[in-house]
Amino acid sequence: MKKIGVFVCHCGRNISATVNINKVVEEIKKYPGVVFCTDYQYMCSDPGQDLIKKNIKDKKLDGIVIAACSPSLHELTFRNTAEKAGLNPYLTEIANIREQCSWVHSDIKEATPKAISIIESIIEKAKLNESLSPVKVKVNPKALVIGGGIAGIQASLDIANSGHKVILIEKSPSIGGHMAQLSETFPTLDCSQCILTPKMVEVFQHENINLYVYSELEEISGSVGNFKIKIRRKASYVDNSKCTGCGVCSEKCPVSVDSEFDEGMGKRKAIYTPFPQAVPNKPVIDKENCTYFLKDGKCGVCQVVCTLNAIDFKQKDEIIEEEVGAVVVATGYELYPMKNMLEYGAGEYPDVINGLQFERLLSASGPTQGEIHRPSDNKIPKRIAFISCVGSRDPEHHLPYCSKICCMYMVKHALLYKEHVPDGEAIVFSIDIRTSGKDYEEFLTRAKEEGNILYIRGKPARIIKQGNDLVVWCINTLTGKQLRVKCDMVVLSMSMVPSSGALDLAKALRIHTNDFGFFTEAHPKLRPVESLVPGFYLAGTAQGPKDIPDTVSQASGAAAKVLTLFSSDEISHSPIIASVDEDLCSGCGICITTCPYDAREMDERKKIVSVNEILCEGCGACISACPSGASQQKNLTDIQIDNMISVLLRSNAKALEREC
Amino acid sequence: MKDKKNLTTEINPEIRDILIEMGAEDIYKCYQCGKCTSACPWFQVEIYDYPVFKFSLETALGAVASSEDKKELDKEIELIYRCVGCEACLEQCPHGISTPNILRAARRLLVDFDSYPETLKSIVQKTHNVGNPFGEHRENRADWAKGLNVPDFQQGIEYLYFPCCLPAYETRNQKVAQATVGILQKCEVSFGILGVKETCCGEVIRRIGAENIFEEVTKANIKEFKDSGVKKVLVTSPHCFTTFKNEYPDFGADFEVLHTTQYFSHLIDTGKLKLNKSFDKKVVYHDPCTLGRKNNIYEEPRNILKNIPGLEFLEVENFNRNLSLCCGAGSGGLWLEWEKDERIVNVRLKQLMDTGADIIAVACPYCLQMFEETLKSMDVDIIVMDISEIIFECL
Numbered sequence A: 001m002k003k004i005g006v007f008v009c010h011c012g013r014n015i016s017a018t019v020n021i022n023k024v025v026e027e028i029k030k031y032p033g034v035v036f037c038t039d040y041q042y043m044c045s046d047p048g049q050d051l052i053k054k055n056i057k058d059k060k061l062d063g064i065v066i067a068a069c070s071p072s073l074h075e076l077t078f079r080n081t082a083e084k085a086g087l088n089p090y091l092t093e094i095a096n097i098r099e100q101c102s103w104v105h106s107d108i109k110e111a112t113p114k115a116i117s118i119i120e121s122i123i124e125k126a127k128l129n130e131s132l133s134p135v136k137v138k139v140n141p142k143a144l145v146i147g148g149g150i151a152g153i154q155a156s157l158d159i160a161n162s163g164h165k166v167i168l169i170e171k172s173p174s175i176g177g178h179m180a181q182l183s184e185t186f187p188t189l190d191c192s193q194c195i196l197t198p199k200m201v202e203v204f205q206h207e208n209i210n211l212y213v214y215s216e217l218e219e220i221s222g223s224v225g226n227f228k229i230k231i232r233r234k235a236s237y238v239d240n241s242k243c244t245g246c247g248v249c250s251e252k253c254p255v256s257v258d259s260e261f262d263e264g265m266g267k268r269k270a271i272y273t274p275f276p277q278a279v280p281n282k283p284v285i286d287k288e289n290c291t292y293f294l295k296d297g298k299c300g301v302c303q304v305v306c307t308l309n310a311i312d313f314k315q316k317d318e319i320i321e322e323e324v325g326a327v328v329v330a331t332g333y334e335l336y337p338m339k340n341m342l343e344y345g346a347g348e349y350p351d352v353i354n355g356l357q358f359e360r361l362l363s364a365s366g367p368t369q370g371e372i373h374r375p376s377d378n379k380i381p382k383r384i385a386f387i388s389c390v391g392s393r394d395p396e397h398h399l400p401y402c403s404k405i406c407c408m409y410m411v412k413h414a415l416l417y418k419e420h421v422p423d424g425e426a427i428v429f430s431i432d433i434r435t436s437g438k439d440y441e442e443f444l445t446r447a448k449e450e451g452n453i454l455y456i457r458g459k460p461a462r463i464i465k466q467g468n469d470l471v472v473w474c475i476n477t478l479t480g481k482q483l484r485v486k487c488d489m490v491v492l493s494m495s496m497v498p499s500s501g502a503l504d505l506a507k508a509l510r511i512h513t514n515d516f517g518f519f520t521e522a523h524p525k526l527r528p529v530e531s532l533v534p535g536f537y538l539a540g541t542a543q544g545p546k547d548i549p550d551t552v553s554q555a556s557g558a559a560a561k562v563l564t565l566f567s568s569d570e571i572s573h574s575p576i577i578a579s580v581d582e583d584l585c586s587g588c589g590i591c592i593t594t595c596p597y598d599a600r601e602m603d604e605r606k607k608i609v610s611v612n613e614i615l616c617e618g619c620g621a622c623i624s625a626c627p628s629g630a631s632q633q634k635n636l637t638d639i640q641i642d643n644m645i646s647v648l649l650r651s652n653a654k655a656l657e658r659e660c
Numbered sequence B: 001m002k003d004k005k006n007l008t009t010e011i012n013p014e015i016r017d018i019l020i021e022m023g024a025e026d027i028y029k030c031y032q033c034g035k036c037t038s039a040c041p042w043f044q045v046e047i048y049d050y051p052v053f054k055f056s057l058e059t060a061l062g063a064v065a066s067s068e069d070k071k072e073l074d075k076e077i078e079l080i081y082r083c084v085g086c087e088a089c090l091e092q093c094p095h096g097i098s099t100p101n102i103l104r105a106a107r108r109l110l111v112d113f114d115s116y117p118e119t120l121k122s123i124v125q126k127t128h129n130v131g132n133p134f135g136e137h138r139e140n141r142a143d144w145a146k147g148l149n150v151p152d153f154q155q156g157i158e159y160l161y162f163p164c165c166l167p168a169y170e171t172r173n174q175k176v177a178q179a180t181v182g183i184l185q186k187c188e189v190s191f192g193i194l195g196v197k198e199t200c201c202g203e204v205i206r207r208i209g210a211e212n213i214f215e216e217v218t219k220a221n222i223k224e225f226k227d228s229g230v231k232k233v234l235v236t237s238p239h240c241f242t243t244f245k246n247e248y249p250d251f252g253a254d255f256e257v258l259h260t261t262q263y264f265s266h267l268i269d270t271g272k273l274k275l276n277k278s279f280d281k282k283v284v285y286h287d288p289c290t291l292g293r294k295n296n297i298y299e300e301p302r303n304i305l306k307n308i309p310g311l312e313f314l315e316v317e318n319f320n321r322n323l324s325l326c327c328g329a330g331s332g333g334l335w336l337e338w339e340k341d342e343r344i345v346n347v348r349l350k351q352l353m354d355t356g357a358d359i360i361a362v363a364c365p366y367c368l369q370m371f372e373e374t375l376k377s378m379d380v381d382i383i384v385m386d387i388s389e390i391i392f393e394c395l
């Protein structure tokens, strides 16, 4: 029989005010198996820990129970204490008599017997605990970054610059993300491309970064430190080893479709690079629109004009297998679809456009070379309405959250419009203009003072198309007056939503998202760049709406977390995991389907199942699923749980008789 | 002090709490965006400013009608009774605030103090006394059905057909009830009517704010339905529909309700209602607020019309389905007179006529009445018909 020692903490008055400590010690001393019991003011203090260490040695204890606060606070502290005294740390148990007892009771007569019961049940657990040692896992110091927007770019560069390998995958033909589409950026109005392109090129040329564009994650298995991944590289039908990016193919291609990069404001060919500064600067063939694929080998003009023979219609998707130790999710955002806004024309009025479309019109390298022409008839719009909070802050019909950046880009748009069309009139319709960022309010003030922009407080209910004009119906809530404002064009500040495919990705990675599909951080304040699942880190707008400065900060934060992981060769993993009793296992395999971490494998020769100790997270799902009782959680076996429950029931009955 | 105008509104928590109790619980959700105000039909009556966005805030102060000046007070009461309950505001409010419910709370208070428009007082009285808002005799309630062989409802009959007050008494609307009966008979549907035992559903008096009388009427109707063994009710009026379906259950009702457009659309889809004759007209459909916005019935009426041979179906551009404009008759509006250039119905009729339609199809007795009465004074060719009448012509 084990020799158990019990140490009861007062936690100042936190415990002792509601639990009669003397009574507890007196009762526990009598409990079978307990060879020593004492109490102390603050067990976690140095003298408290010394008391524990001394008694482990003196009394030759081979199991201890600390009756104190929640194990989430000091389990680790006390395990370390035990280890210092030569006791295996996993022989230490915590009986939580604070959160689960003293704090939730006011009557000492009720709390004291309950504390005794809790301690007794934990003693039962301690009696059958075994010495364990942590599972050591080697860390593969290579990172996967998903998404090549500014978030993914920054995270990749930070990790790569500290000497670690990075695999960066981007689903579109070029990295850059939405930042590449922007004209000038608030609050400083520097040209977006000018500050972004050098970083894109740096990624491309970095010896530590392996870039896969036009690629997506196909499969992932494993856990922190050791993931196995498969990447699907979509066929681009261009042999990049031959292509020099001269662009003749795109020039000659007869098919023209709406450009995704220009948000439908301009055209691209079926063989295309999304924009001139694309990285890598190699075209891809969009199979859906290519005549060669649509009409069984007809056309092929690109193949004819390419003197380097780089066009390869036979190219197939490629699956690339890789191994990494950590994953950064940086899949970014999209805009809420305008088709959801029935009252604003449901995306069907050509001159009602969203913010990104307006960015493309403003951009010097955009489809109109930075001149503002409205889509319907190319006319220069002389009055533009900018409407804020479209889709955002509307819990009833759309999205409850504030998208954070729309106010700022709206103000920027109005200001830039006035710069492009000085005799034009910019009218901003908003509920309030939120400028929570460094230098943002100053930017707004400047825009107000210099821009000659009309600000109207009110959310329009309708945009009505009348011939070539658009009429915005609104009321000015400050004056109470009705407004029917005739405009040439309307720009809707649509809210940010996660990029399409974020939910599927979350499922594949087995990490969480919130109700709207933004990836959820481990703690909203203290762990904003980690996912709850070890090994996954979050960067940029994939986690929630934000501007470029916040995106970049978060990306660097995520990179720092990855580097912390990579700073040691090994990480240890709790040994409180599942095990299989080979004699009892019938090989039914139910646990294999139950395990959410792929930690179960069938040994085909023995016809029984084994546990991959590295992958097992100790969630216990397999243990309750196993019909033969072969699956057991280490140090939390069925027998231990049974004993704990019996004691609780028994001592509850006893407590009724006890005088406390 | 008394004759000086008091410019300060004091917060009156007592009135506010009473209003919240009476159904204005949404007031604190309002963030003053004003979207409701340009969504409201009164916005489309261009000469008139209707401050919908203020109602939440002012109610929260307990100051919906707060003036001490009689004339001012009358104006405030008028504002409270302008609302036609069309829910165009609710349809767009980002916080799902029901301004008509807030105003209904204010109306309840005004009714309790007997300070509401005289015309409306009279219809509340009449409904209370004789079971219909027109003060018509109870024993004439089934006159519309004379000679049509319509059985009285009794145990074993499947549907109770409930035409309600306008189709029961008003000559133009009676044709709708008669057409409905014709269709039901043609399709051999088992149905009957309550006849002289029928009483108004109470919708309009509830919207006016006469909550107590509404409750009385409702309880009596529920008892009558229960005693007669009614399980399924077929209604012509969306107003009966919404009251029976969404409000009666709070008072213990337990029966199924179908609007005629739902039922006829179903009969067409299952081949039981055959439309043989061609109807070679251009028809525009006007969505009744109570059928559409309030009960999401947009497709069935359209399905019927699109199935009619020869009929060319038109929509009002920009103002159809959930963005449709009210006829102006709801929540007592049918009985209130506004200046000629201050009427919602004129705006709506213009939208409908601009489509170039020959016929305006409606699915609500209030809309029918409102349009017919207004068209009388206009020199135009357009005709208003209930969908049931169009079907009846095509049998």
Ligand SMILES: Cc1cc2nc3c(=O)[nH]c(=O)nc-3n(C[C@H](O)[C@H](O)[C@H](O)COP(=O)(O)OP(=O)(O)OC[C@H]3O[C@@H](n4cnc5c(N)ncnc54)[C@H](O)[C@@H]3O)c2cc1C
Pocket: A146, A147, A148, A149, A150, A151, A152, A169, A170, A171, A172, A175, A176, A177, A178, A179, A182, A184, A185, A186, A187, A215, A216, A217, A330, A331, A332, A333, A334, A335, A355, A356, A359, A405, A409, A412, A499, A500, A501, A502, A505, A539, A540, A541, A542, A546, A547, A548, A549, A551
């Ligand atoms: C109209 C408008 C104007 C703006 N103006 C400014 C401004 O002036 N100043 C400012 O600070 N901010 C501005 N912003 C905000 C700015 O765009 C964002 O903060 C920034 O671009 C976010 O970068 P990101 O990397 O998180 O996301 P993104 O730019 O969206 O990048 C995500 C990348 O991931 C890729 N991806 C997505 N899913 C996958 C997948 N499953 N696999 C592989 N790759 C995937 C995407 O293709 C994309 O390239 C503006 C935003 C808008 C809408």
Ligand code: SF4
Pocket: B029, B030, B031, B032, B033, B034, B035, B036, B037, B052, B053, B056, B089, B092, B093, B094, B095, B096, B097, B099
């Ligand atoms: S739309 Fe809703 S939130 Fe906006 S002002 Fe009207 S009631 Fe208030």
Ligand code: SF4
Pocket: B039, B040, B041, B042, B052, B082, B083, B084, B085, B086, B087, B088, B089, B090, B099, B100
């Ligand atoms: S219910 Fe209709 S009439 Fe009443 S305030 Fe709302 S939109 Fe205006």
